[in-house]
Structures are given as C-alpha cells and as structure tokens.
Amino acid sequence: MESVLKILDLNSVVLALVLGLIFLVLFEIMRLHISRGRTPPGPRPLPFLGTLLDSIKDPMGSARSWLMRNYTKTQSVVFYDQIHQYGEMATLYIGRQPAIILNTLEITKEALVQDAAAFSGRPTLPVIDWITNGLGIILVNGHSWRQQRRFALHTLRNFGLGKKSAEDRVIEEGRYLVDEILKEEGTAFDPQHVIQNATSNIICSTVFGDRFEYDNKRFAYLLKILNENFMLTGSPLGQIFNMVPFIKHFPGPHQKIIQNANELLGFIREEVKEHRQTLDPENPRDFIDAYLLEIEKQKSHEDSTFHEENMLMSTADLFLAGTDTTATTIRWGLIFLIENPEIQERCHEEIVQVLGYDRLPSMDDRDKLPYTYATVHEIQRCANIVPFGVIHATTKPTKLRGYNIPKGMMIATNLTRIFTDEKHWKSPDTFNPENFLDENGHFYKPEAFIAFSVGLRVCLGETLAKTELFIFMTTLLQRIHFSWPPNSQRLDMDGIVGLVRFPHPFKTICRSRGAKD
Template identity: 75%
Template sequence: METSAMIFDLNSVSLALVLGLIFLVLFEMMRIHFTKAQYPPGRRPFPFVGTVPYFIKDPMGSVRSISQFGELSTIYLGRKPAIILNTLEINKEALVQEGSSFSGRPVIPVIEWITKGLGIVMVTYGHTWRQQRRFALHTLRNFGLGKKSVEERVLDEGHYLVTEMLKDEGTAFDPQHALQNAVSNIICSIIFGDRFEYDNKRFAYLLKILNENFMLTGSPVGQIFNLVPFIKHFPGPHQKINQNATELLDFIREEVKEHRQTLDPENPQDFIDAYMLEIEKQKSHEDSTFHEENMVVSAADLFLAGTDTTSTSIRWGLIFLMDNPDVQERCHKEIVQVLGYDRLPSMVDREKLPYTYATVHEIQRCANIVPLGVVHETTQPTKLRGYDIPKGTMIMTNLTAIFSNKEHWKSPDTFNPDNFLDENGHFYKPEAFVAFSMGPRVCLGETLARTELFLYIVSLLQRIHFSWPPNSPHPNMDGILGLVRYPEHFEIICRSRDAKDRQ
C-alpha cells in the first residue's frame, strides 16, 4: 500500500512539473508575442534564450541579416530586447541629437562579474562616468595624447617592431604577439611609465590572457553566462574569464604598489601617479569616485582598450595587404617617394600620402572589428521613429550595415582604398566612417588609435614586404567573433625592402 502511495506521489509530482513547464513555456511565448509588438521587427526569438542561438550558430551571418528588417530592428539577448540602429541617419538621431538619452551602459553580467561596476568603458552614464572620463582624458593629454611626444613614442616603438618582424626574415611566423606588444607598449608607457621587451615572458603571458578574455567574454561561454549568471558559483570554462581578469588586475596592483614607493607629488610620471594624487586631492569631496579599486579597473580599461583593438585592426590589415599585393606595392611606392627608406613618417605626412592614408581607413572599414559597436543603454524613457523605448533598453550600432551600405561607398563589398579618395586622388573621409562611434560615448582613445594605425602601418610598409607562405591555408574572412572580431590564426613571410629594392 505504501509503495503504491509513493508511486502515486511521484507520478503527481512529475505531472505537476510537466504541466508547470508547459505553462511556463506558454506564458513565455505569450510574453514574446506581446513584447515583439512594442519593438522594431526582427527574427522571432526562442523562449528564454531569445535570438542568442542564431548568433552562436553563425555569428557574422546573423549580424549581416539584421539590417533586412529596416532602419531599426530588434534582437533578444535572452529575454531582454536590444534595438539595433542599422543606418547612419538613425545613429546620428539617437547617439548625437538625443545623446544623453542613449549614452548609458547596460549591466552585462560577465563584465560586471570582473569589474564590479568600476572603471570607465562600461560604467553607465552619470556622475561616476563623467568624473572618470574627464580625468582620464585630461591625464592622457597631459602625458602626450594628441601631441608630438606620443607620436615620437609610436615612431620609436615602430623601429623596434620592424626589427622584430624581420628577426626571422623569410620564415613564416604568426605576427600577433609582435603587433600586440608594440601597440600595448604605447598605452603602457602612458599608464605605467614603461614599455616591455618583446621577449618578456611575463608580459607575453599577460597579453595572451588578455586576448583569451576578449575571446571568451564574447563567445558562447560568455553569452551563456549572461543568460544564467548564477553559474559563477559553479566550475566550468567561464571560471577562466574570472581567473584571467584577476591575474591582470593583480599585475596592475603590483604596478600601483611600486608607484606608491617612487611617487613624486611634484612630478607625476604617468597615469597611475596622477590618479594616486587625484585620490588625495578628492578625499574631502563626498561625491568623489576616486579610490584605489577604481584606479586599478580604470587602468585595466585603458590597457585593454589601448592594446587589443588597434593591434587586431593591423592584423586584419596585413591580411588585406597580402590579398591585394597591388595595393601594398602602390602604398610602398608612395611612401618611398615622399619619405625615402630612412626618414621616419610623421602625422603631418598624411596629406602627402593620400593613397596610404586611404588604405589605413579602408583597413578599418573592412576589418570592422566591432560589428555591432559597443552596447549603449537608454538612460530614460524616450521615443525613436514612432517607437516608445523604455529606460534601460539596450541599443547597438550596426557598423556592419553602415560599412557595407551602397549609398555611402563606391566599393562596399571589396577592399578598395578608392572608397576614401575623391575624383582628384585626394583623401576624404565619408560621413559614414564611424569606426570610433559618435556622440558622448565616442571612443576615448580615438586620437591615440589614429596615430598608431597610421604611423605603424606606414613604418611597416616602408621597410617590409608582406606575403603569404606558400600553400598556406587562407583564414575565413568572417573571423572569430568575441568582444571584437578577430582574424583566424594566420602566418606571414616578411622580407626587408632595403635588401630587395636597393640591389
């Protein structure tokens, strides 16, 4: 009798669970139906996980399909809708004309897990963001951003980079570490007051885990974490994200400790020195957001942003230049005609190198390293093209659609520097070139990135010929979509232009 009762109870519980699950799914489907009516069109989301499965299956294919729904469309990150701005005009209307309403940042669980809501890049629009961004811009300018001193640092590093790239001349190698180290050394000189040699194993390891975290955070591992963040309490591949972030932040804390011992209040040497002095200065202000942990995370933000995006753009650039040897040769000839082989380039040379300067911009357009931009969030209820958009709605810029729009580009689907040249062969920048975003959240490091991209690429093309190794597999041009869009692993062969052209 007791056994029969137990079986009955188990059956009842199982039936209740099944019915509860069916009710939950039906309720979610009804919620989706009514939610979709309030937002711009888009692919039909799955219950609970939204449109995430499409992006996991085919990331870039899914990104390219978004604009088919019109100037505004919607994707669903789990149960949360995100509105995609698919045209230049709608982006200007939202991010510039209504900038204060569209300049927030959403709480993204995987980012919140490792930053604790601190720093600059992912802090929401408000007092903290204003204080930290204003201080960062002021301090970066004090230490050379936009001035000749940073240009000189890039040129010095460019010399080391060319030497490193030619170290194994004629032998196939992966250029990722050399490029990442060279780019990182510029922001490191501003934040930490020092650069790191290319054979520094500790720094090479830090660059490796930095790259790994950019990949993991934007990969299915990171997307699943954002859907079910309570898994942070359990083992799994997501724990690598936190482990890597902890190691990077510990590295910065060690730098802070060393800076504290050498700090000269009358002569700050770098960003960390300046931040420590600002903490002391702001101690009496109740609304101050300056404290040591914010310093550590802000330094990490600048370090990450100043390392990965520019080096990734140059890596894509090498692929485009090797795929288009005629462009590479034309750039080299133009550079040599203006600079010769020995004179270092300068930012003032941009006007004298219109084709090369156009090529640098075309690399950025085709690299398209952040296909949906850096995510924004509405800071208050607002309207856009007839839609009522609630406060806290995620907003994304479809750079993929803007960079391939036939209305803006002569050759939208191919790598062609003529996209940035007028009928007289002079450089011009179309309004649709918005690689650094627009409005209040425009990229903090735009000036530095522009300087590095131009000077590094000119320095490399002046002295080196790049080619594919014989019979090497060509990387898939969709790349790998993490927080940024990376090229697949590839190798190159470098040959000195000095040896080749002076014989």
C-alpha cells in the first residue's frame, strides 16, 4: 500500500509539472499574440525563444551579393531581407523581449533625430550589465550618461581629439604600421594583430598617455581577449545569457566573458594606480589624469557620478570603442581591395600622383584624393560592421507611425537594408567607390551613409575614426600592394557576427611599392 501511494505521489508531481509547463507555454503564446497586435509586423516568434533560432541560423541576413563582387549568395543571406519585407518598421523578439527594427532612412531620422529625446536610451541587457555593472559611457542612461559623455568629449578634445595633434599621432602610427607589415613582405601572414595594435595605439596615447609596441606580448594578449569578448557577447551564447541570466552563477563557456572583462579592468586598474602615484594636478597628461582630478573636484556634489569604478568602466569603453571597430573596418577593407585589384591600383595611382611615395597623407589631402576617399567610405558601407547599429531604447512612452511605443522598447536600425537601398545608391549590390562620387568625379556623401548613427547617440569617436580610416588606408595603399596567397580558399563573406561583424581570419601577401614601380 505504501509503495502504491509513493507511485501515486510521483505521478501527481509529474502530472503537475506537465500541466504547469503546458500552462506556461499557453500563457506565453497568448502574451505573444497580444504583444504582436500592438507592435509592427515581423517574423513569428517562438515562445520564450523569440526569433533567436532565426538569428543563429541566419546571422547576417541580407548580406547578399553586395558583400563582395563575384561572391555568390550563401544559404544564410536571407534573414535581413525578410525583415525589411515587413515594411519600414518590423519587430523581432530577443527572447521574450520585442525590438522594433527601423528599415528605412526616413523612419530612422524621424525616430532618432526628430524625436531624439524619446529614442536616446540604451536597453537593459543582462550580459552587458554583468560586464559593466551599469557603469561607463556607451551603454548607460540618464544623468550618468550625460555627465560621463560631456566630460569625455571635453577631455578628449583637450587632448587633441579633432585637432591637428591627434591627426599627427595617426600619421606617425601609420608609418609604424607600414614598417611592421613590410617585415612580413613576400610571406602569407594574418594582419589582424598589427592593424588592431595600430588603431588601439591612437586611443591609448590619449587615454593612457602612451602607445604600445607591436611586439608587446601582454598588450597583444589584451587585444586578443578584447576581440574574443566582442564575439562572445554578441554571439548566440550572449543571447542565451540575456534570456536566462541566472546562469552566471553556474560554470560554463559564458564565464569566459566575465573573466576577459575582469582582465581588461585589471590592466586599467594598474594604469590608474601608476597615474595616481605620478599625478601632477597642474599638468594632466591624459584622460585618466583628468578623471582623477574630476573625482576630487566633484566630491562635494551629491549628484556626481565620478568615482573610481566609473572611471575604470569609462576608460574601458573608450579603449574598446577606439580599437576593434576601426581595426575591423580596415581588415574588411583589405579584403575588398584584394578582391578588386583594379580599385586597389586606381587608388594607388591617385595617391602617388598627389603625394609621391615619400610624403605621408594628411586630412588636408582628402579633396585631392576623391577616389581614395570614396573608396574608404565604400569600405565602411560594405563592411557594415554593426548591421543593426548600437541598440537604442525609448526613454518614455512615445508614438511612431501610428504605433504606441512604451518606455524601454528596444530600437535597432537596419543598416544592412539602408546601405543597400536602391533609392540611395548607384550600385547597391557591388563594391563600387562610384557610390560616393558625383558625375564630375568629386566626392560626395549620400545622406543614407549613417555608419556612425544619427541623433543624440551619434558615435563619440566619429571624428577620430574618420581620421584613422582615411590616413591608415591611404598610407597602406601608397606603400604596399596586397594580394591573396596562392591557392587561397574563398572567404565566407557573412563573417563572424558578434557585437561587431568580423571577417573570418585570413592571410595576405604584401609587396613594397616604390618609385621604381
């Protein structure tokens, strides 16, 4: 009798669990049905998972053939095409949370520019909060964001951002970069580290007051884990973490994210310690010195967001934003130019006609090098390194094209669609610098080129990134010819999609150019 009761109790527990699960699924289906009736149309989400399986299966979406001339469409290049087919606005579900996707330039400007205050927030994403603790510049909101952004802009300008001194540092680093690459002349090598080191050195000279040599193994390791975290955080692993954040308490591959973040913060903490010991209040050397002084200055203000933990995360934000995005764009640029040798040659010829082989380029040379300048912009368009932009969130209830948008709704810009919209581009589906040239061969920028976003959340480092891209790419094309190694396999041009869309690792062969050519 007792054993029978135990079996009945076990059956009751199993039945209760099954019925509970069925109830939860039915409740979630009903919730999704109600939610979908209030938001723009989009792919049908699965209960609890949303459209996660689609994004894993088709990470790039409408990369289409425009990613590279002569490259055929891969099986995964359909997801973003499906999104824009729902209209100027569409809805995806990141787990249980809806996100509105802006598919056209017009509606993007209407939201992010005309109603900027309502659309200038950042969403709460568990994987990001796990790393940042709600601190920093790029992914925070409200009073803290305004204080930190204002201070960062003011300080970076004081240390040369947007001025000739910052440009001079980029020019000098471009020379170092060429010399470092030419050490590998004639052999197949992966250019990722040297390019990442070069771009990182520009922001490092402003934030830390120094640059790092290309053979510095500790710094090379930091760049490696930085790159790794960009991929992990935006990968399916990061999306799963956002759905079930309690897994942070358990072992697993997701722990690598926090380990990498802590190592980077440890590096910055050591720099802060050294700066504090050598600080001269009358002569601040860099961003860290300026922040230490601001902490003291703001001590008496109750609403101050200046403290050491925020300094570490704000410094990390600048370091991250100033390193990987520009380096990734340059790596995509090399791929496009190797695959389109006639464009590479035309850029080189234009540069040599204006600069020769010895004079290094400056930003003043842009008007004299319209084809090269157009090529740099075309690289950004086709590289499309952040296909959905940096995600926004509404800061208050608002309306957009008849839809009531609640506070906290995630908002993303479909840059892939905007960068391939036939209304805005002469050759939307191919790599063609003519997209940025008028009928007289002069450079012009279509209004659909919004690689640095628009509105209140426009990229903090836009000016510096533009300087680096033009000077680095022009310097490389002036002095070096790039080609594929013999018998190279064709690259998967969908790339690796994380927080940034990276190219797959590749090797190139470089040859020095000189007057004898």
